[in-house]
Amino acid sequence: MPSHTLQFRVRYSETDQMQTFYNARVLEWFEVGRTELIRAMGIPYVEWETRGIFLPLIEARIFFRGRARYDDLLEMTVTLKAEGRARLLFDNRIVQADGSGPVADGYTIHPMVSMETGRPVRTPDWVIELLNKE
């Protein structure tokens, strides 16, 4: 299964009055993780859209495990799994990069949808190849 790890810092704009990151921001981080995993697999997501496939989000689940403050360096690992013949599941784990503990984990589920028809399609061959490469 394709997997990718990246590091990033908590922005000031991502904190809230509890002095930790605001919960919705995790979904933005998950999306950054998907972007970078897909790039690392060889075909950036912008190119997926050019090829007529997009990946809307139909379900997200997040478990909040620990605090993270402004400027904390976090490490996120994203793993991609096929969900049946027409869906992708991205699994995300975010921890403090200094090893001091987990921050949040969860997954997002995406059908592959045709830009042209707006309808779900079966996994195209070039996506199956990407999934099997690693």
Added chain:
Amino acid sequence: MPSHTLQFRVRYSETDQMQTFYNARVLEWFEVGRTELIRAMGIPYVEWETRGIFLPLIEARIFFRGRARYDDLLEMTVTLKAEGRARLLFDNRIVQADGSGPVADGYTIHPMVSMETGRPVRTPDWVIELLNKE
């Protein structure tokens, strides 16, 4: 179970390049729903914090059901349920206010945590009263 319904419009800032709302924004809307349900129950959340209780988020799950564009009028219904003796679950359903279909639904789960100790506490009596009032 306490329940509350409110309406709001999709802000331009909440759209993304797919011409619908950006997914993370749903968690901001859920939070607006919690705030207004808790106010309608009689004691605003600001006052909960003054009384030494806060409600961090430990789990969120969202199902994306349909599109919503800039300026669409949406209707959200929030229902509060006790989860055992120390947790609250807020269930949220967002639909197009004109009846044209569902937009997103899901839930968030919150322990009741003491401001003083930072540790979960059992549901205080005044919260049990609020839960049973309606």
Added chain:
Amino acid sequence: MPSHTLQFRVRYSETDQMQTFYNARVLEWFEVGRTELIRAMGIPYVEWETRGIFLPLIEARIFFRGRARYDDLLEMTVTLKAEGRARLLFDNRIVQADGSGPVADGYTIHPMVSMETGRPVRTPDWVIELLNKE
């Protein structure tokens, strides 16, 4: 000059670790103000885009005057002025609704741009009418 006043509450998601609203959120509030002023003038902005005109932002200036906390009720007044023959200027003033003081003010400047050509156009007659009505 067309003018409109509305009230709104600070969302939890809009706070940061300094316990006040995060600065970028003011631009989202200004945009909510523009939307509601334009609706009050008689033709919602969605309809402007249908008529082939959109209003990109080319300049924004903000003065931060005071704090606002989660759930504070704020009042915003937006006034629209023509800037020469091809630009609109929206002036925004945000204060605490309880009269306890100013929060932020500033302006945004927008050319009128044709959806078709992507180029600025002179103020259409129907916009001039809207501007002179009040």
Added chain:
Amino acid sequence: MPSHTLQFRVRYSETDQMQTFYNARVLEWFEVGRTELIRAMGIPYVEWETRGIFLPLIEARIFFRGRARYDDLLEMTVTLKAEGRARLLFDNRIVQADGSGPVADGYTIHPMVSMETGRPVRTPDWVIELLNKE
């Protein structure tokens, strides 16, 4: 004058329905620029707050120069200037990293405020040293 250049990509969450970045996001990018310039100067901003100084924003001005799409690689240069004896001005310029044109520029102005008293203070000696180092 201390200056720093960094690169970053436009997140999907930062786009809006006009297919470019949403305007308020520029203020989040400016803040990322301040954070990285201050780190490069030798004392991260987290440490400034520990030393009792924070930098609230009192004025921001932004000029929007061009579009930037999802995943575009942008380059931001931040330059720090003293504004009199008690204020700092951060000047920001964001361009497409591939040289295809400007995206946005502008400045933010910050008094130095004592954490203890909540009041502006004169520039501390250790800040003057940082400003003169480069």
